Amino acid sequence: MRISAIQMNPGADKAQNLAQARELIQGALADGRPRIVALPEMWTCLGGDRAKKFAAAETLPPEGSNAAGGEAYECLREVARANKIHVHGGSIAELAGDLLYNTTVVFDPNGVEIARYRKIHLFDIVTPDGMGYRESATFKGGDRVVTFKAHGTTCGLAICYDIRFPELFLKLRQAGAEIIFLPAAFTVPTGRDHWEVLLQARAIETQSWIVAPACWGRHLDGSGEPRMTFGRTLIADPWGLVTARVPDGTGWITSRADATVTERIRRDMPVLAHRKFV
Known part of the structure; x- marks a missing residue:
């Protein structure tokens, strides 16, 4: 299954971010002919003050209702429906009373929402360069492990800081995931030292495409x-090998997630069957 992953440079202007996303998605569709397109974390509004974040956030329709949503929600739905592809919506801010959720939505080729995941682990840290981040001041965490089916393949959902918690990825593997999506907005200090090695570790541990x-x-x-x-x-x-990577700048990559590779690796090294403590 061919999958395209989009790299964006979003800011606090939602309209500009939507335009950037549409342009990059169209480029990926023309270039790579993917069956799934995936966007990054908080691509609709990254940065800005609390008021900006709430203004860009959307009230999502009830799950399973197929009702209309906000501007970003409908943008994702229309891309899926118009191009007959699955769209993984990265993550957007979902209104939830006095706080927000950092939420992934996934649409099938008919524009029907088939999965919704709210980021579980919140980024409350100080990075090595002294910058402080307190995601919990604006967001609250979800509490559900979520998978979905695309073209007969089970896919798992996680977001950014979730990468540091391998037990979530084990649960996704135990739920049948063969592909795991992790949209992110990693800081430069943590990304430089940890981004790739963590992604490779989660791929190796779960024997899944990341x-x-x-x-x-x-x-x-x-x-x-x-x-x-x-x-x-x-x-x-x-196996943990990087099959495609975007350099600095905006752009996209497309790679084929080959189910026969997954099957062979899991057959030859059945680590899930060998687990003793979980």
């Missing part, structure tokens, strides 16, 4: 301070 669309470049936080995201969108195979 698709990691990322934000790249500069944006401004709520106080106007510049923040940098690392980028390096990549796809890794179940």
